[in-house]
Amino acid sequence: MPDISKPTLRQKFWLRTKLPFWTGGLVTASITILVETLRQSGIIIPIPFLLVILAVLLTASIDGLKTGMISSAVWAIYVIYATTVPFGPPTLTGGPVQVISGILAVLLVAMRQGWVKDQVDKRTKKLKQTIEQLNNEIAEHQQTEAALRQSEELLRRVFNEAPVGMALADKDYRFFKVNRILTEMLGYTESELIGMTFIDITYPEDLNETNSFIQHLHKGQIGSFRLTKRYLKKNQEILWANVTVIALQDEKGELIDMGMVEDITEGKKTFEALQQSEARYRAIVEDQTELICRFQADGTLTFVNDAYCRYFGKQRSELIGYNFVQFIPVEDQEIPSxxxxxxxxxxxxxxxxxxxxSAEGTICWQQWTSRILFDEQGNFIEYQAVGRDITKLKQAEAExxxxxxxxxxxxxxxSKFVSLVSHEFRTPLTTIQSSAQILERYSNRLSEEKKISHHYRIQRGVERITKLLDEVLLIGKAEAGKLKFEPAPMDLVAFCYELVESQRISASPKHTLTFIERFLGNSRSEGAYAQMDGNLLEHILTNLLSNAIKYSPEGGTIEFELICNSQSATFxxxxxxxxxxxxxxxQLFESFKRASNVTNIPGTGMGLAIVKQCVDLHRGTIAVDSELGVGSTFTVTMPLHCAN
Known part of the structure; x- marks a missing residue:
């Protein structure tokens, strides 16, 4: 209904004030005064009544038929008044009073006529508005009905022509409407499906799950549900479907179920085939001993096989989504990129x-074969890499x-040894040859002293050659691991004294050789007793003493000190x-190695190598302390009692 606001107090006052001045009121009042004047003058002809008719007609023509009818009612009141009030010539006492009272009555009636007209106009306007609103509501209702019919038609078409199977079922699960697609899916006709329930076509193993969802739906606990289930077709084949069921109400408020069935049988078969293929592929990949992984352009791993996990000691969840560079040393991290x-x-x-x-924290070598993968359109997917441990191969290569x-x-x-040995052999051989030739050619001319001197030179040359041969044989045995170690009881002090005396004979007069013996914590007799290999010990001490003499060309003192305790002996x-x-x-104790400052002093580079081998057989140690231009100190420490 239209909202008609009530007039204010000011509007009501203005309305009451202007009512006498309305056209209908003025006409009615004017004619009434004229008729009343004539009547008071004694004119009894029907002219007043003719004027009444004229006033009604005039009012109707000016303000309409409705106002004319109101004027008729006003004049009916006036006629009643006129018949009750006597008329005649006006007098001082009665005439004016009657005229004035008549005029006032007419004016009051006219004012009332205006107020009634105003109320009628308002009611008329309100009625028009109501009728207009009612017409609008009727039009809207008609439009709604048309839209509803159109929507119902659209829903009917959607239901019937939907690309998925659709069905409507009552609260007892019985179908009362199905579309063509559903009948084609299941192999039933529409008439065969109508009246059947979803229980009749559900695969038995899926029935409990479906029932549970339906009960929750009917209890109002859920508004809809979606699940993947199996149906039995008419020919008893299995139909895989994605099913969506929604709870609705019909026009009577009864519960109905609307189901939508999407056939995914082919997709399911494809997916199962894909799963089988993936399982076979995964089995092949997982059985590989090589490390297999896939990763994005930034190095983030998307797949790793079991071998990869085992190698780095990680679970698959600790690798997928993380960068593989964490397993590469910092200095090599640019190589994979x-x-x-x-x-x-x-x-x-x-x-x-x-x-x-590796998982143990050790550095290992890997050989990786990397491949970039693209899809059918040539778009980059990811990288795949297959790696194998080549640490042993690298070690073998290094070896x-x-x-x-x-x-x-x-x-x-x-080659150097042959050259050195040839030189070392040539010198004594030359001496031997020279002395032999002199003795042969000039024996009768030489004095006995000269002959003895040449024989001594020949003897020294033979001894030197013999020593060289012994050293060559000894180093050969030592490197082949065939050097014999035969410890036996011996007196160390007497052994060292004898060795020193032999070295003094061969030393030049400018060399002084001293020997000192010290015993720590035991008597001389206890400390002097030892069990060592005398032959190897002789090689050790002879080489060190002869080197001390040989590499002191300017002469000087050679100090030889023996220090014994209850456990070991130090030379x-x-x-x-x-x-x-x-x-x-x-490199001093390596075969054929000599110091760089001995180029003018003869030697083979085998002596200290032999010394080292002999010390090792005694399970001892050898150390050297040297300073250029000052001298060298060699210290050999060996167990006092060695077992064979």
């Missing part, structure tokens, strides 16, 4: 080697390189010779 950045459509495969950190370098070094040393030999350069100390 360089490998994958070199891959392209034209060059999809690349092989490279890099170091990795081969070391062996080759050693072989080369040995070959060079052998310390100190000279004032040329000393050994610091850079040569590390």
């Amino acid at each position: 360089q490998i994958v950045n070199s891959l392209s459509w034209e060059k999809p495969i690349s092989t490279g080697e890099t170091r990795v950190i 081969v390189r070391t062996a080759l370098a050693k072989e080369k070094e040995i070959s060079e040393l052998r 310390r030999i100190q000279d004032n010779g040329i000393g050994i350069p610091p850079e040569d100390l590390g």
Whole structure:
């Protein structure tokens, strides 16, 4: 209904004030005054009544039929008044009073007529508005009905022509409407499905789950549900479907179920085939001993096989989603990036080697074959890499390189040794040959003293050659591990005294050889007794003493000190010779190695190597302390009692 607001107090006052001045009121009042004047003058002709009719007609023509009818009612009241009030010539007492009272009555009636007209106008306007609103509501209702019919038609078409199976069922699960697609899916006709329930077509193993959802739906606990289930077709084949069921109400408020059935049988078969294929692929991948992984361009792992997990000691969940560079040493982390950045459509495969950190924290070598993967449209997917541990191969390569370098070094040393030995043999042989020729050619001319001197030179040359041969044989046995170790009881002090005396005979007069013996915590007799290999000990001490003399060309004192305690014996030999350069100390005990400052002093480089082998057989140690131009000190410590 339209909202008609009530007039205010000011509006009501103005309305009452202007009512006498309405056209209908003025006409009625004017004619009434004229008729009343004539009547008071004694005119009894029907002119007043004719004027009444004229006033009604005039009012109707000015303000309409409705106002004319109101005027008729007003004049009916006036006629009643006129018949009750006597009329005649006006008098001082009665005439004016009657005229004035008549005029006032007419004016009051006219004012009332205006107020009634105003109320009628308001009611008429309100009625028009109500009728207009009612017409609008009728039009809207008609439009709603049309839209509803259109919507129902659209829903009917959607239901019947939907690309999925659709059905409506009552609260007892019985179908009362199905579409064509559903009948084609299940192999039933529409008439066969109508009246059946979903229980009749549900695969038995899926019935409990479906029942549970339906009961929750009917109890109002859920508004809809969706599940994947199996149906039995008319020919008893299985139909896989995604089912959506929604609870609705019909026009009577009764509960109905609307179901939508999407056939996914082919997709299910494809998915199962894909799963089987993936399972076979995964079994192949997981059975591989090689490390297999897939990763994005930024190195984030998307797949790893069991071998990869075992190698790095991680669970798959600790690897997927993380970057593989965590297993690569910092200095090598650019290598994988360089490998994958070199891959392209034209060059999809690349092989490279890099170091990795294993589960034990050790550095290992891996060889990776990386491949870039694209989809059918040529868009990049990810990278795949297959790695294998080549640590042993790398170690073997390093050993081969070391062996080759050693072989080369040995070959060079052998050549150098042959040269040295040839030189060392040539010198005594030359001496022997020279002295022999002199004795042969000039024996009758030489004095006995000269002959003895030449015989001594020949004897010394033979001894030197014999010593060289012994050293060569000894170093050969030592390197072949065939050097015999035969410890026996011996008196160390007497052994050392005898050795010192023999060295004094061969030393030049400018060399002084001293021997000192010290015993710590025991008597001389206890400390002097030892069990060592005398032959090997002689090689040790003879080489060290002869070297001390040989490498002290300017002469000086050679100190030989024996220090014994209850457990070990220490032999310390100190000279004032040329000393050994610091850079040569590390290779001093290797075969055929000599210090770089002994080029003018003869030697084979075998002596200290033999000494080291002999000390090792005694399970002892040897140390050297040397300073260029000052001298060297060799210290040998061995157990006092050695077992064979």
